[in-house]
Amino acid sequence: MSEVTLNIGPQHPGSGHFRLVVSVDGDTITKATPDPGYVHRGVEKQAEYREYLQNIPLLERPVISDSNGSVYAYVLAVERLAGLTVPERAQYIRVLMAELNRIMSHLYWLAIFGIFLGHSTMFMWPFGDREAVIDLAQRAMGTRLTYSYFVPGGVRNDLPDGFKDQAIRAIEFLEKRLIEYNAIFMKNPVFLQRTRGVGILRTDDAIKLGVVGPTLRGSGIDADARKDEPYDVYDKLEFDIPTFPNGDCYSRSLVRLEEIKQSIRIVRQVLEAMPPGAFRARNPSVLKPPRGSVYTRTEAARGTYAYFITSKGDKTPYRLKISSPSFRNLPAFEFLMRGSHLADMPTIYWSLDYWPLEADR
Amino acid sequence: MIGESCLSNLRSHASAMRSGMKHLLRRRMTLRYPESKMELPPGYRYPQAGYKGRHILEMEKCTGCSICEYMCRNITGAIGMVPVEGTFPRNRKAIFPQIDYGMCVFCGFCVDVCVFSALNMTQDYELSSYDKQQLIYTPQQLATPPGVSGRARFVVTRGGAYHKE
Amino acid sequence: MLDLNEPLASLLQVLVFPGLTFALIFVLFMVWYERKLLAKMQLRVGPLYAGRFEGILQPMADFIKLLFKEVIVPKQADKFFFLLAPTFMMAVSASMLALIPLSASQVIADSNVALLIIIALLSLSPLTIIVAAWASNNKYSLIGGLRALHQMTSYAIPMSFSILGIVLMSGSFSLLAIVESQRSSWFILLQPLGAVVFYLAALAELERVPFDIPEAETEIVMGWETEYSGINYGIIMTATYIKFYALAVLFTDLFLGGWLGPAPVPPVIWTILKTLLVVTLMMIPRGVYPRLRVDQMLRFGWTGLLPLSLVNLLIGLVEIAYLKL
Numbered sequence: 001m002s003e004v005t006l007n008i009g010p011q012h013p014g015s016g017h018f019r020l021v022v023s024v025d026g027d028t029i030t031k032a033t034p035d036p037g038y039v040h041r042g043v044e045k046q047a048e049y050r051e052y053l054q055n056i057p058l059l060e061r062p063v064i065s066d067s068n069g070s071v072y073a074y075v076l077a078v079e080r081l082a083g084l085t086v087p088e089r090a091q092y093i094r095v096l097m098a099e100l101n102r103i104m105s106h107l108y109w110l111a112i113f114g115i116f117l118g119h120s121t122m123f124m125w126p127f128g129d130r131e132a133v134i135d136l137a138q139r140a141m142g143t144r145l146t147y148s149y150f151v152p153g154g155v156r157n158d159l160p161d162g163f164k165d166q167a168i169r170a171i172e173f174l175e176k177r178l179i180e181y182n183a184i185f186m187k188n189p190v191f192l193q194r195t196r197g198v199g200i201l202r203t204d205d206a207i208k209l210g211v212v213g214p215t216l217r218g219s220g221i222d223a224d225a226r227k228d229e230p231y232d233v234y235d236k237l238e239f240d241i242p243t244f245p246n247g248d249c250y251s252r253s254l255v256r257l258e259e260i261k262q263s264i265r266i267v268r269q270v271l272e273a274m275p276p277g278a279f280r281a282r283n284p285s286v287l288k289p290p291r292g293s294v295y296t297r298t299e300a301a302r303g304t305y306a307y308f309i310t311s312k313g314d315k316t317p318y319r320l321k322i323s324s325p326s327f328r329n330l331p332a333f334e335f336l337m338r339g340s341h342l343a344d345m346p347t348i349y350w351s352l353d354y355w356p357l358e359a360d361r
Numbered sequence: 362m363i364g365e366s367c368l369s370n371l372r373s374h375a376s377a378m379r380s381g382m383k384h385l386l387r388r389r390m391t392l393r394y395p396e397s398k399m400e401l402p403p404g405y406r407y408p409q410a411g412y413k414g415r416h417i418l419e420m421e422k423c424t425g426c427s428i429c430e431y432m433c434r435n436i437t438g439a440i441g442m443v444p445v446e447g448t449f450p451r452n453r454k455a456i457f458p459q460i461d462y463g464m465c466v467f468c469g470f471c472v473d474v475c476v477f478s479a480l481n482m483t484q485d486y487e488l489s490s491y492d493k494q495q496l497i498y499t500p501q502q503l504a505t506p507p508g509v510s511g512r513a514r515f516v517v518t519r520g521g522a523y524h525k526e
Numbered sequence: 527m528l529d530l531n532e533p534l535a536s537l538l539q540v541l542v543f544p545g546l547t548f549a550l551i552f553v554l555f556m557v558w559y560e561r562k563l564l565a566k567m568q569l570r571v572g573p574l575y576a577g578r579f580e581g582i583l584q585p586m587a588d589f590i591k592l593l594f595k596e597v598i599v600p601k602q603a604d605k606f607f608f609l610l611a612p613t614f615m616m617a618v619s620a621s622m623l624a625l626i627p628l629s630a631s632q633v634i635a636d637s638n639v640a641l642l643i644i645i646a647l648l649s650l651s652p653l654t655i656i657v658a659a660w661a662s663n664n665k666y667s668l669i670g671g672l673r674a675l676h677q678m679t680s681y682a683i684p685m686s687f688s689i690l691g692i693v694l695m696s697g698s699f700s701l702l703a704i705v706e707s708q709r710s711s712w713f714i715l716l717q718p719l720g721a722v723v724f725y726l727a728a729l730a731e732l733e734r735v736p737f738d739i740p741e742a743e744t745e746i747v748m749g750w751e752t753e754y755s756g757i758n759y760g761i762i763m764t765a766t767y768i769k770f771y772a773l774a775v776l777f778t779d780l781f782l783g784g785w786l787g788p789a790p791v792p793p794v795i796w797t798i799l800k801t802l803l804v805v806t807l808m809m810i811p812r813g814v815y816p817r818l819r820v821d822q823m824l825r826f827g828w829t830g831l832l833p834l835s836l837v838n839l840l841i842g843l844v845e846i847a848y849l850k851l
Contacts, residue, residue, distance in 0.1 A: 004665060027820065050435040057436050057468040118735065118817030121381065124568035128390045132522060135515045142405050142413035142482075148468040156473065160402065160410040173517040184380040187373045190736050190815045193822050280408075343739070343819040381567055381814035390569040521569070 003030060008345070010038040018356040020333070020349070024342055032337035032345070034330055040360040047320040052078050052287045055317070057148050062324070063358045064145055066105035068098050069300025070324075070358070071150045076231055077296040077307045078152040082289035089277040090154030091232040096167075096270045097141070097149060098298075099263040103174065104133050105301035106256045109353050110185070113253070116346035117194055122185055129177050132170040139163060152287060154280035164271050171264045178260060186257065195249035199336045199348035202247055209331045213303020214259065215352055218252035220245040225299040236273075239266050249351035256353075259301075286315055302326060302353050326359035392524040398511025399524075405469055405482035413467045415485035416460055418503040420449065422479035425456040429471035429480055439464035440471060445500055457500035462488050483507035544628045544794075549620075553767040557585040559802075560809050567813040592760035600753050604661040611658035612754070612761035618654060619768040622647045626775045627701055629785040629793040641699040644776065645686050648731060651769070652678040655740075658762075659750035670749025673820055674740035677730055680827040681737075685727035687835035688720040691842025692780055701776075705784035714781040716845060719838040721781045723831050728773045729808060730827065732766065736815040737823055774804045 008020040019035040043062060047055050059074050060067035072094065079086060086094075107126040114122025134144050140159050141147040149156055185191060201211070206219040216223055224241045226234045242258035244251035293310040303325025310319040329352050336348050392399065405411035425442065433440040442456040449455055458471075458480065472480055485507045490496055516525045539545055558573060562580070565572030573581025599605050625640045627633035637643060652675045659671020693699060695716065696707035704713075714721045730737040740749045754762055778784060778800040785793030818826070 053470070054432070054435045057466050057470075114816070118738065119815065120564065121568050121813045122816065124570060128569055129522070131390070131515055132517060138412065139402055140410055142402075142411055142469065143467060146466070146468075148470065156469075157405075157408045157410045169517050173522060180380055183376045184814065188377045188815065189370050189373050190818055192373075194816060194819060341819060341821065377814050378810070381810060384567050384569060385563075387569060389566065389571055391571045393571075 016354075016356045018354065018359075020345070022337070022342075022345065027342050029337050029340055029342060029345065032334055034333045036327075036330065036356065036359050038360065039357050043361040044320050044322060048316055048318065051315045052082075052152060052289070052317065055320070056151065057146070059322075060146050060148065062322075062361055063300065063302070063355060065108045065355075066101050066301040067146050068094075068101040068150060069105070069298070069302075070305055070322075072098055072300070073296050073298040073305045073307045074309075074320075075150045075152050076298065077294050077309045078287065078289065080296060081292060081294045081309060081311055082152065082283075082287055084153050084281055084283055086154050086232075086281055087278040088233070088275055090279045090281070092270050092274045093155050093159065093279060094150060095232050095234065095237070096267060096274075097137070097147075097155075098300075099266045099270070100133050100137060102263045102301040103260050104130055104137075106260050107133075109256060109301075109350070110181070110253075113350050116350045117191070119185075119191070125177075125181070129174060132173050136163070136167055136170050139166065151280065153283045154278070156280065158279045167267065167271055171267055174260070175264060178257065181257065186254065192250065194347055195253060195351070198249045198344050199340065199351060200246070200248045201332065201336060203245075205335065206247065209335060210328060211303075211332050211352075212328045213299075213301075213325045213353070214252055214255040215303070215329055215332060217241065217243045218255045219247035225297045225304050229297055231296070231298060233270075237266055237269050249347050252351045252353075288313060288315055300325065302355060302358070303328065322361055324358045324361065326353070326355045329354060330359065387521045388523045390521070390523050392513055397513045397524070397526050400512050400514050401484040401486075401510050404484055404507065405472055406478070407469075407473045407475075411482065412484050413469050413482050415462075415483050415488060415498075415507065416472070416503055417481050417483045417505075417507060418457065418500055419479045419481075420445075420457060420500065420504050421451070422477045423449075423452055423457055424477060424479075425452045425454045426476070427456070427458075428474050428476065429458050432470050432474045436468060436470065437464045437466055439466075443500065458503070459497060459499050460503060461497045463493055463496040484510050539632075540624075540634055544632050545624070545634055546620075549623055549768055549771060550764070552771055553764060554585040554589075556767055556771060556805060557588075558582055559805070560812075563806065563809050564813050567810070589760055593757055595756040597756035597758050598753070600663055603663040603753065607657050607661035608753075609758065611654055611661060612758050612765065614657060615651070615654045615765040616761055616768070618647050618650050619765045619772060622772040623768055623775075625701070626772055626779060627705070627784070628775065628797045630702060630705075632794060633702070636702060637700065639699040640701045641689065641693065641704070644772075645682070645689075648685070649679075649682050651731070655750055658754075662750070662753040664753055667750045667752050670740045670752070674733065674750060676820070676824060677733070677737060677740060677827075680824055681727045681730035681831070684723050684827065684831035684835040685731065687832070688717075688723040688727065688838055689780060690839050691717050691720050691845075694842055694846060701779050701784075705779050705786065708783040708786060712781065712783040712786075717781070717838060717842055719834060719841065721777075723835045723838060724777060724780070725808070726831060727827075728777065729811065730823070732770050732773065732808075734770075734808065735812040736818045738817055739820050739823060770805070770808070771801075774801045774808065777804045 003023055003025045006022045006024055008022055010017050010019050017039045019038060021033045021035060022029055023031040043058060046058060050058060055074065056071055060071045063070040107130045111123045111126040114120065137147065138144050140163055141149045201215070201219045203220050206216055206221060220243055222241055222243050227241060239262045242255050242262065244254050289311045291311060291313050293308065295306065295308045297304055297306045305325060306323035308321040309317050312318045332352055337345060340348065401412045403411050404417065405413045427442050430440045430442050439461045440458045443459045445455055445457050447455065469482060472482055513524045513526050515522065541547060558581070561584070562572045573584035575581060576587045577583030599608055622644055624634040625637065625644055627636065655674045656671050659667045692704060692713050695713070696704045698704065733741045741751065751759065751762060775797065778797060782800045785797045787793070787796035
């Protein structure tokens with residue numbers, strides 16, 4: 001068959017809200033051009049009309065499965081801009097919630113990977129196990145997915161009683177489930193056949209393309225904003241950054257599952273070491289930071305989140321620029337899909353963990 | 362496939378099948394809604410942790426200062442101040458918040474900012490209706506006490522996790 | 527066996543048991559069983575509300591819903607073949623079912639070469655799929671239809687070879703004779719490799735996971751079934767499940783000794799119980815494995831299953847020579 005152009009459009013069971021224009025010759029993809037922008041809402045512009053505190057419900061909504069990850073960088077940026085100090089207990093709580101969100105996001109990623117590969121059990125089990133963590137979140141923060149919990153200066157409320165025991169039970173449960181996932185998902189011969197050797201991103205190409213997050217760490221590069229520029233109490237905690245050298249979809253999957261294990265490790269340490277004290281700094285509820293700009297970087301579940309905020313001394317930011325990991329990973333689409341089978345398209349797409357709403361903002 | 366190490370492949374197949382079939386003996390995780398409902402933490406009152414559900418307005422405490430409306434104005438604009446018939450000793454203007462649940466995102470900043478602790482949140486979450494107009498809760502509707510919480514909890518046991526009544 | 531001298535008894539056999547009505551009821555049961563089994567493996571509930579007992583009437587409700595939906599024929603599609611293809615598929619599946627005995631006396635059409643005719647009918651099913659895909663006038667359907675054609679043709683060959691050992695051991699192609707010759711020992715003990723090859727090839731013929739590339743792919747929405755809606759789609763689904771039922775009973779007759787079993791239980795019940803076991807085993811991979819890619823699936827069929835079936839034939843020949851079967 002001659003070359004056919006498929007439009008894997010925004011309304012498609014296998015593509016999310018994202019258009020991918022694919023040229024296929026027989027079974028091989030010759031060109032794959034991503035076309036983001038279907039869900040662009042102008043978040044950066046909308047943020048200019050809201051005060052610093054009112055921006056938090058707005059900014060956590062692009063990345064709904066990892067909502068604390070996207071707000072963390074914003075909150076750190078505002079604190080740096082306004083010169084606020086955060087009490088230590090609040091820092092520990094923030095790290096705890098960010099890591100729980102990382103676990104949630106990676107389990108969600110695993111579930112949707114199951115849909116793309118045609119494995120319905122891989123869809124159902126992680127969603128069920130996520131309930132353990134979501135239950136914890138609901139107890140501490142009040143809602144299941146979008147919390148509006150981090151504020152400049154700390155967190156909005158303290159942890160409830162009995163949280164520590166419930167948290168330890170939940171993470172022990174998750175550890176046991178990860179062993180189960182290893183047997184049926186990661187060591188499954190058909191899964192290995194589908195993901196091993198598929199979409200190989202070599203180390204030098206990864207650096208040239210500028211990808212971030214588990215995509216970068218799956219190509220052997222040890223880069224993580226939690227270790228490179230530690231924020232809050234990450235420099236006091238012991239954890240490893242998993243990297244795998246091969247650069248194929250399988251390495252990227254392994255990186256994410258290892259990150260869940262490391263997050264569990266961090267959560268354990270935080271629960272042990274949490275000091276008593278205040279959970280929110282005393283600061284005016286209408287923040288008016290002095291003139292200046294600030295750039296902060298954190299490591300959300302999908303990669304490096306960065307904010308650049310410029311303030312002119314008003315109640316609202318003058319310019320808020322969001323650098324999201326999904327947008328940074330877009331060049332990898334075109335690069336990786338060239339020359340692969342048509343059936344590898346969903347595998348490569350989801351192993352990059354592209355979240356359309358986050359890339360379009 | 363013949364070329365690869367067949368034996369380790371067979372072992373992986375066997376362990377995958379074994380893992381799948383082991384779950385045939387486990388208890389189902391599903392919450393049988395609406396016959397059983399989740400047990401929720403108490404409603405959100407700043408600064409304690411709580412569940413962010415429908416708001417509850419204590420009309421004796423509200424003074425009509427409109428700070429909640431000011432806070433929500435840029436977030437979603439779900440709160441509007443409306444006049445209410447009657448005299449209220451603390452509320453000279455006799456205006457109270459009405460909340461449009463079609464717009465509310467349940468962030469809870471209005472609760473944080475209420476100086477008089479008149480606006481709090483409850484455990485009610487079943488707020489759907491057939492008509493968008495019915496989603497706008499008047500102050501009297503907001504003042505009604507909440508319903509009773511359910512009883513099911515998500516428990517983690519040795520044999521797995523499930524929702525226990 | 528149909529005795530044409532007694533038209534009423536023959537009609538009852540064809541229409542009620544083991545013919546049309548029993549097959550349809552069993553198929554409805556199988557659809558429900560699959561959904562419940564998969565749900566239990568995935569720690570969820572499955573159908574629950576249709577019917578008094580755990581959603582047992584859910585497939586019935588789905589079928590009635592399909593009856594009410596509009597049969598959409600795409601504008602440029604070949605209308606005649608578009609509407610004919612599901613009936614064609616049903617005819618092939620039903621003919622297969624007619625040849626397979628449920629017990630020594632419960633078979634609609636017996637023949638000395640029943641097994642050969644069944645293999646021929648299985649090889650006819652890719653043709654029906656190509657007719658359906660081509661008549662849809664949709665490039666995604668065509669891609670799916672071609673993949674189905676490749677898959678079914680490649681896996682029909684190992685399936686045919688895997689039963690050659692049994693044919694040699696029992697000395698005939700007739701299914702009644704094959705089951706009779708398992709009185710001393712079931713063929714699954716003598717030809718385990720053949721059973722495995724037949725099982726995997728049957729999964730591929732039925733387009734079940736892990737071989738369901740033609741059917742449910744994330745970029746060709748439903749493959750060759752995309753344009754089908756309403757009762758047209760209902761007929762395709764029924765035909766697929768009748769083929770599933772037919773292949774499961776065939777597996778029972780060939781490898782598990784058919785209706786042979788200890789006395790107090792009637793033979794038909796033995797067949798049905800063993801068929802349920804086979805059906806369960808064929809449904810479990812759906813919860814355990816993801817989908818194979820097209821080239822991986824074809825490579826597995828040609829370089830994995832075909833040599834295995836020939837090895838199985840060799841083992842069968844050795845057994846015949848040395849065990850004096």
